[in-house]
Amino acid sequence: QVQLVESGGGLVQAGGSLRLSCAASGRTSSNYAMGWFRQAPGKERNFVAVNWNGDNTYYADSVKGRFTISRDNTKNTVYLQMNSLKPEDTAVYYCAAARGGLRPIYGYEYDYWGQGTQVTVSS
Numbered sequence: 807q808v809q810l811v812e813s814g815g816g817l818v819q820a821g822g823s824l825r826l827s828c829a830a831s832g833r834t835s836s837n838y839a840m841g842w843f844r845q846a847p848g849k850e851r852n853f854v855a856v857n858w859n860g861d862n863t864y865y866a867d868s869v870k871g872r873f874t875i876s877r878d879n880t881k882n883t884v885y886l887q888m889n890s891l892k893p894e895d896t897a898v899y900y901c902a903a904a905r906g907g908l909r910p911i912y913g914y915e916y917d918y919w920g921q922g923t924q925v926t927v928s929s
Contacts, residue, residue, distance in 0.1 A: 807832045808833055808834055808917070809832050810828055810830055810902070810903060810918055810919065810920035813923060814827050815923030817926045818928070819927070820891060823889045824888045824891065825887050825888070826888065826899055827883055828842075828886075828901030830882040830903065837859075839859075840875075840877055840884040841904065841910060841911070841916060842854040842886045842901060843913065844898065844899045845897055845900070851900065853866050855869065856875065856910060857875045858910070859908070862909070864909050868894075872888065873886060873888050884901060892927060893929045894927075895925060897924075897925060900920055900921075901919070901920040902917075903916060904916045905917050
């Protein structure tokens with residue numbers, strides 16, 4: 807089993823920045839793909855970003871150029887640096903781990919999920 811705990815969410819003004827962290831414990835592996843998803847109130851959960859096989863990354867169009875995913879395997883932690891935040895980025899952000907797959911971008915491809923952290927961007 808793998809446990810994922812997100813942190814770093816909060817309230818920020820539009821144009822501001824936040825860095826989310828996701829600490830993994832248990833039977834983790836640097837081979838796992840690590841992704842971020844988000845879910846706004848009343849909406850479905852959507853893909854945000856993924857890191858797999860080292861430095862490979864992929865982003866949703868809505869965050870490309872503003873968000874950066876990275877990971878530190880020595881700390882079993884993945885990060886999501888969010889810059890130029892917009893009110894439409896407001897959501898609960900979830901970290902997830904996938905045991906296999908290349909560039910997993912769908913929720914069903916992931917095996918483990920964190921509890922989420924709230925990000926609120928005020929206008």
